[in-house]
Amino acid sequence: MSRRNKTIIIAVVAILVLLIILVVVWWLVQRGGGQSATININQQPTVEPKKLPTTSRTSETAAAVIGEPQLEATFKAVAVTFAERFGSYSNQSNFQNLEDLSDLMTVKMKNWADNFILEQENTIANGAIFYGITTRALSAKVVSFDESLGRAEISVSTQRQESKGSTINPRIFYQEILLKLAKTSDGWKVDEAAWQ
Numbered sequence: 001m002s003r004r005n006k007t008i009i010i011a012v013v014a015i016l017v018l019l020i021i022l023v024v025v026w027w028l029v030q031r032g033g034g035q036s037a038t039i040n041i042n043q044q045p046t047v048e049p050k051k052l053p054t055t056s057r058t059s060e061t062a063a064a065v066i067g068e069p070q071l072e073a074t075f076k077a078v079a080v081t082f083a084e085r086f087g088s089y090s091n092q093s094n095f096q097n098l099e100d101l102s103d104l105m106t107v108k109m110k111n112w113a114d115n116f117i118l119e120q121e122n123t124i125a126n127g128a129i130f131y132g133i134t135t136r137a138l139s140a141k142v143v144s145f146d147e148s149l150g151r152a153e154i155s156v157s158t159q160r161q162e163s164k165g166s167t168i169n170p171r172i173f174y175q176e177i178l179l180k181l182a183k184t185s186d187g188w189k190v191d192e193a194a195w196q
Contacts, residue, residue, distance in 0.1 A: 003090070006088065010084065013080075013081075013084060014081055017077045017080060017081060018077075020073070020077075021070075021073055021074070021077055024070060024073050028069070028070065074187075074188055075140075075142055075152050075154050075181060075188065076140040076142075076154065078104060078154075078181060078188055078189070078190065079137075079140045079154035079156050079179050079181070080137040080140050080156060082101060082179060082190050082193070083135060083137050083140075083177050083179065083193075084135050084136060084137050085097050085100055085101050086101060086135070086193055087133065087134075087135025087158060087160060087195075088133065088134045089133050090130070090131070090133075091128055091130065091131045092130065092132075095117045098113045098116070101113070105189055105190055106182050106184060106189045106190065106191045108191055109189070109191055109192065109193070129164065129165050130164070130165055130167075131163070131164055131165075132163045133160055133161065133162045134161045135158045136158060136159045136160075136161075137156050137157070138158060138159055138174075139156070139157045140154055140156045140157075141155050142154055150183030151180065151181065151183075151191075152180075152188065153178060153181070154178075154181060155177070155178050156177050157176055158174065158175055158176070159172065159174055160172070160173055160175055175195055176195075176196040177193060177194065177195050177196065178193070178194050178196055179192070179193050180193075
């Protein structure tokens with residue numbers, strides 16, 4: 001698959017996620033009795049939020065405790081977008097995947113990415129054999145959520161396709177990534193990412 005095709009696929013997935021969020025927001029506004037309202041999915045609702053426990057929970061329990069569909073949709077949209085781009089890499093792309101994600105990263109995660117790029121640039125030899133991996137998110141679930149700390153953990157199940165030397169007969173495997181989100185003044189952003 002060419003870089004152009006990958007870029008097109010990533011763009012289409014991002015647009016679809018945004019459309020789903022917009023449809024959910026539109027549906028919520030319509031369900032509210034036709035009253036006009038401005039909804040910002042990066043802000044907390046104006047109603048008094050529920051106090052949430054700080055311990056980790058299963059996805060069903062965490063989702064039920066969140067109770068706000070647009071907040072859960074925001075978590076999942078950020079997590080899916082991040083996981084797919086973060087996990088898609090080619091040694092010929094010059095770490096473009098990490099640079100594209102800078103808007104979804106906290107300062108801590110940006111520092112990690114910058115350091116990782118510097119380390120890898122020093123070890124990657126020019127003219128190395130082609131290596132590429134493409135990641136597609138299959139599902140996302142809220143593992144834990146602590147509103148008082150502005151923290152959430154999202155687990156994303158992915159299908160990954162790894163190619164070495166050639167894109168013919170890639171190795172396909174499945175892997176989870178755990179993303180820790182933090183609430184910032186600009187909305188929810190990824191603070192840590194760990195492949196499981």
